[in-house]
Amino acid sequence: MSRSRIAEAFADGPAFIPYLAAGDPDTESTKEYVRALVRGGADVIELGLPFSEPIAEGSTIQNAIVRSLEGGMTPESYFELVDDLDVEVPVVCMTYYNLIYRYGASEAARTSDGSGAADEEGPEPFVRRAAEVGIDGFVVPDLPAEESDPLREACDEHGLDLIFIVAPTTRGERLERIMEQVSGYVYVQARLGTTGARTDVSDQTDASLGRLREWDVPKAVGFGISEREHAERIVAGGADGIIVGSALVDIVAEGTSADSRTGSDDVAEGDTEEETVAERLERKARELKEGALEGFEQRRPRPERP
Amino acid sequence: MSTDAKFGRYGGQYVPEALMPAIEELEDAYRRYVLENEEGFMDDFRDRLRDFGGRPTPLQHAEGLSERYDTEVYLKREDLLHGGAHKLNNALGQALLARYMGKERIIAETGAGQHGTATAMACAHLGIDCEIYMGERDINRQRPNVFRMRLNGAEVNPVSVGRGTLKEAISETMRDWATSVEDTHYVIGSVVGPHPFPRMVRDFQAVIGEEARAQIEEKTGRMPDSVLACAGGGSNTMGAFHSFVEDEDVDLYAVEAGGSSLEVDEEGGVAPNSASLSTGSEGVLHGARTRLLQDAHGQIMESHSISSGLDYAGVGPELAHLVDERRVVPTNVDDDAALEAFHRLSQLEGIIPALETAHAFAYLEREHESLGDVVVVNVSGRGDKDLESVIEETAEREIEGAPDMDVFSGGL
Numbered sequence: 001m002s003r004s005r006i007a008e009a010f011a012d013g014p015a016f017i018p019y020l021a022a023g024d025p026d027t028e029s030t031k032e033y034v035r036a037l038v039r040g041g042a043d044v045i046e047l048g049l050p051f052s053e054p055i056a057e058g059s060t061i062q063n064a065i066v067r068s069l070e071g072g073m074t075p076e077s078y079f080e081l082v083d084d085l086d087v088e089v090p091v092v093c094m095t096y097y098n099l100i101y102r103y104g105a106s107e108a109a110r111t112s113d114g115s116g117a118a119d120e121e122g123p124e125p126f127v128r129r130a131a132e133v134g135i136d137g138f139v140v141p142d143l144p145a146e147e148s149d150p151l152r153e154a155c156d157e158h159g160l161d162l163i164f165i166v167a168p169t170t171r172g173e174r175l176e177r178i179m180e181q182v183s184g185y186v187y188v189q190a191r192l193g194t195t196g197a198r199t200d201v202s203d204q205t206d207a208s209l210g211r212l213r214e215w216d217v218p219k220a221v222g223f224g225i226s227e228r229e230h231a232e233r234i235v236a237g238g239a240d241g242i243i244v245g246s247a248l249v250d251i252v253a254e255g256t257s258a259d260s261r262t263g264s265d266d267v268a269e270g271d272t273e274e275e276t277v278a279e280r281l282e283r284k285a286r287e288l289k290e291g292a293l294e295g296f297e298q299r300r301p302r303p304e305r306p
Numbered sequence: 307m308s309t310d311a312k313f314g315r316y317g318g319q320y321v322p323e324a325l326m327p328a329i330e331e332l333e334d335a336y337r338r339y340v341l342e343n344e345e346g347f348m349d350d351f352r353d354r355l356r357d358f359g360g361r362p363t364p365l366q367h368a369e370g371l372s373e374r375y376d377t378e379v380y381l382k383r384e385d386l387l388h389g390g391a392h393k394l395n396n397a398l399g400q401a402l403l404a405r406y407m408g409k410e411r412i413i414a415e416t417g418a419g420q421h422g423t424a425t426a427m428a429c430a431h432l433g434i435d436c437e438i439y440m441g442e443r444d445i446n447r448q449r450p451n452v453f454r455m456r457l458n459g460a461e462v463n464p465v466s467v468g469r470g471t472l473k474e475a476i477s478e479t480m481r482d483w484a485t486s487v488e489d490t491h492y493v494i495g496s497v498v499g500p501h502p503f504p505r506m507v508r509d510f511q512a513v514i515g516e517e518a519r520a521q522i523e524e525k526t527g528r529m530p531d532s533v534l535a536c537a538g539g540g541s542n543t544m545g546a547f548h549s550f551v552e553d554e555d556v557d558l559y560a561v562e563a564g565g566s567s568l569e570v571d572e573e574g575g576v577a578p579n580s581a582s583l584s585t586g587s588e589g590v591l592h593g594a595r596t597r598l599l600q601d602a603h604g605q606i607m608e609s610h611s612i613s614s615g616l617d618y619a620g621v622g623p624e625l626a627h628l629v630d631e632r633r634v635v636p637t638n639v640d641d642d643a644a645l646e647a648f649h650r651l652s653q654l655e656g657i658i659p660a661l662e663t664a665h666a667f668a669y670l671e672r673e674h675e676s677l678g679d680v681v682v683v684n685v686s687g688r689g690d691k692d693l694e695s696v697i698e699e700t701a702e703r704e705i706e707g708a709p710d711m712d713v714f715s716g717g718l
């Protein structure tokens with residue numbers, strides 16, 4: 001079997017995987033920000049399609065989702081955004097199952113009588129459209145392995161990866177079930193709770209990575225990574241990639257509230273007054289990517305301790 | 307899988323992976339303690355429902371209503387249960403289960419505050435720490451219940467996201483649970499959420515219909531022609547209906563909140579009602595596939611009802627299934643009719659019902675001619691908590707026979 005574009009992104013060292021909520025605060029900005037992240041070293045982009053009830057997200061991403069929905073983001077405008085992106089790196093769509101499940105029904109509703117039963121369509125129309133615009137895979141935080149068969153089948157049919165999350169609480173049979181279903185990479189949740197930047201990185205990460213050591217799919221760690229040192233430590237600890245969302249969405253949020261200018265007295269270290277949101281994102285991306293590479297270097301020699 | 311996670315096409319377990327192990331643990335506990343009565347759990351539960359809760363609640367013949375409609379109307383008086391609503395049946399069951407499972411902390415969401423109150427009471431009774439999430443808007447609408455929760459020692463956490471009602475409170479409680487899942491049990495307040503909650507909550511509430519079925523048989527020597535219950539998430543509905551589902555001659559009516567209109571504002575993402583059985587479509591929310599109020603893209607709509615307890619964009623998956631099977635008739639009445647029914651029942655029977663419950667009585671008023679000779683209405687709760695909003699809402703309308711509450715202001 002040939003390797004997917006996503007798996008390929010892990011081939012030459014640790015992958016840096018940034019997340020942004022599409023349409024936060026508008027589609028043009030998102031395109032600009034994604035390009036900035038790619039310049040900063042992104043290997044895969046996770047692009048959130050906002051859902052009104054994001055139960056797995058902390059307040060940073062929840063607020064981004066509100067901004068995006070208020071800006072009028074829909075599944076179709078999301079697909080058009082991705083179609084326009086014109087970046088070389090693979091794109092992963094992160095969203096909640098209702099939007100995937102309803103897409104066919106709402107398409108049917110737009111073209112026929114209006115009621116549209118989702119069951120007749122299932123997730124296939126959404127996946128087909130995603131494949132058309134060049135999306136490479138999905139992360140669906142409210143879809144555990146138990147409920148994922150229809151989406152898995154549609155992904156297989158169109159050649160997309162389906163990425164699953166492994167939580168610190170995931171053990172035993174559940175791990176096996178996920179291992180059978182996952183492709184692309186496995187999303188290792190660094191700690192319990194919701195998404196959100198933290199100042200430390202949990203020990204739960206090491207335990208989770210330990211449980212997955214034998215899996216032959218790349219392991220990317222997310223939840224709480226916000227600093228270069230986190231990236232370094234996590235990759236040094238055995239991760240094949242890092243996923244960073246809230247720390248980047250924070251930059252977008254500050255730009256939104258300050259109207260792209262640093263208006264506050266509390267200017268972050270290294271900031272210049274003229275730096276745009278895109279420039280800050282690019283710089284943050286570079287910092288995190290360098291941290292990951294540094295961690296990878298530390299892993300190479302594996303010095304024996306006496 | 308030890309118990310079936312689906313009701314036809316509905317139900318399932320659509321939750322973040324971090325919660326799945328806890329849900330499997332709960333499923334195991336549900337099977338052992340509730341279904342198999344391990345360690346005498348169900349006996350303990352029934353004893354507590356009787357001695358602490360005050361069960362069985364009576365099935366009362368309603369003389370005023372029977373005369374008005376020329377139909378024998380019987381009231382299942384869940385408003386007389388300790389705490390003033392059917393919610394204690396489930397809250398006590400789950401809090402006790404949490405104790406059998408060795409969980410140290412309970413969290414719950416609440417809309418009208420009835421479930422939060424019942425959970426706080428059950429936790430105080432059993433000596434377990436308790437935190438309740440409640441939408442800010444609901445906190446303002448239901449202040450007496452906020453005080454009651456705090457009096458029972460629970461912490462009340464306001465939720466200000468979105469419109470600050472039940473939908474947001476459920477999402478926020480799920481977020482807490484994702485962080486605290488190892489020592490915390492989430493007491494879901496209705497027959498919604500991921501499996502096994504819809505089944506387990508129904509089993510705890512089924513005592514309503516079990517009693518009603520035996521009581522109507524004893525009083526009339528026959529089965530009722532119709533059973534009526536209001537439906538938000540659907541816990542009192544499923545509780546009242548469950549024992550009658552096999553009795554195919556008994557018609558079952560789930561009365562939803564028609565709000566101010568059944569029309570939907572797609573642009574604004576607002577449904578001015580909470581009638582997800584009557585007007586919703588199939589989708590996935592808060593852990594289950596069910597019927598929902600959603601826009602053409604699958605975004606969940608803000609719902610509306612004069613009663614906080616019905617103000618929810620989803621409904622229990624089993625109820626959705628029974629509607630598809632044509633076993634339950636979904637219907638709805640609007641805010642005005644519910645408020646009128648509130649005053650009517652208060653005056654005609656001396657029972658001040660919850661605004662939620664008043665919806666069932668509004669349907670009785672409108673459709674009594676087609677409901678048969680013997681009708682059971684589930685009085686899911688009492689209206690003390692609603693007095694402030696009832697006075698406010700009544701002042702905005704002309705309701706026949708309603709007292710003018712302004713007459714005494716400053717006049718005593």
